[in-house]
Amino acid sequence: KQEVTQIxxxxxxxxxxxxxxxxxxTDSAIYNLQWFRQDPGKGLTSLLLIQSSQRxxxxxxxxxxxxxxxxxxxLYIAASQPGDSATYLCAVLNAGGTSYGxxxxxxxxxxxxxx
Amino acid sequence: KAGVTQTPRYxxxxxxxxxxxxxxxxxxxxxxSWYQQTPGQGLQFLFEYFSETQRNKGNFPGRFSGxxxxxxxxxxxxxxxxxxxxxxxxxxxxxxxxxxxxxxFGQGTRLTVV
Numbered sequence: 001k002q003e004v005t006q007i008x009x010x011x012x013x014x015x016x017x018x019x020x021x022x023x024x025x026t027d028s029a030i031y032n033l034q035w036f037r038q039d040p041g042k043g044l045t046s047l048l049l050i051q052s053s054q055r056x057x058x059x060x061x062x063x064x065x066x067x068x069x070x071x072x073x074x075l076y077i078a079a080s081q082p083g084d085s086a087t088y089l090c091a092v093l094n095a096g097g098t099s100y101g102x103x104x105x106x107x108x109x110x111x112x113x114x115x
Numbered sequence: 116k117a118g119v120t121q122t123p124r125y126x127x128x129x130x131x132x133x134x135x136x137x138x139x140x141x142x143x144x145x146x147x148s149w150y151q152q153t154p155g156q157g158l159q160f161l162f163e164y165f166s167e168t169q170r171n172k173g174n175f176p177g178r179f180s181g182x183x184x185x186x187x188x189x190x191x192x193x194x195x196x197x198x199x200x201x202x203x204x205x206x207x208x209x210x211x212x213x214x215x216x217x218x219x220f221g222q223g224t225r226l227t228v229v
Contacts, residue, residue, distance in 0.1 A: 030131070031214035043205055044220040089158070090155030100170040101148040101212035108157070
């Protein structure tokens with residue numbers, strides 16, 4: 001059974017800092033890993049998708065890496081801003097025919113960036 | 116391009132009633148998945164539909180059911196509501212629901228059972 005863990009559970013940083021969020025998963029047989037952002041009471045916004053054959057993806061100030069063999073992914077946020085404050089979730093899509101459309105999520109990292 | 120649309124956004128129901136939630140996926144997306152999000156359990160997978168067929172199901176009681184129409188729109192139904200069903204229900208759409216496809220989520224339906 002796939003289990004996804006995110007560390008830290010919460011993070012508070014001053015504006016301008018570079019930061020790293022961590023995600024680990026127990027079963028390395030995955031199709032892809034996705035990072036999402038969720039604002040309070042809202043839906044999930046997709047930030048980055050990393051396919052199993054890729055090592056990293058970049059979008060603006062965000063960079064996500066994937067080490068499938070060790071079951072780890074990191075999300076790097078450069079020059080953090082107050083608007084980055086949200087909950088960040090990572091999710092994996094397991095390989096195999098029984099995993100259609102089923103993302104397994106971590107519990108999330110609550111990020112607060114203060115001015 | 117319109118995103119994933121969920122209706123209604125908020126619902127208040129009484130224990131024992133039933134409820135139907137709707138999800139319209141992104142145009143061209145044929146896979147729709149449903150999730151329940153609660154503070155204690157996080158995001159849990161309910162089921163997935165593709166071309167009107169349920170391909171995958173999570174560990175939820177039979178009170179939770181769904182269906183998908185020929186235009187890929189999906190509905191989920193919860194019968195005999197319990198207080199513990201109070202949650203944010205999210206749907207996600209993707210092109211195929213399998214490898215290399217990105218999942219996009221709607222804004223959710225907040226269900227409160229009183």
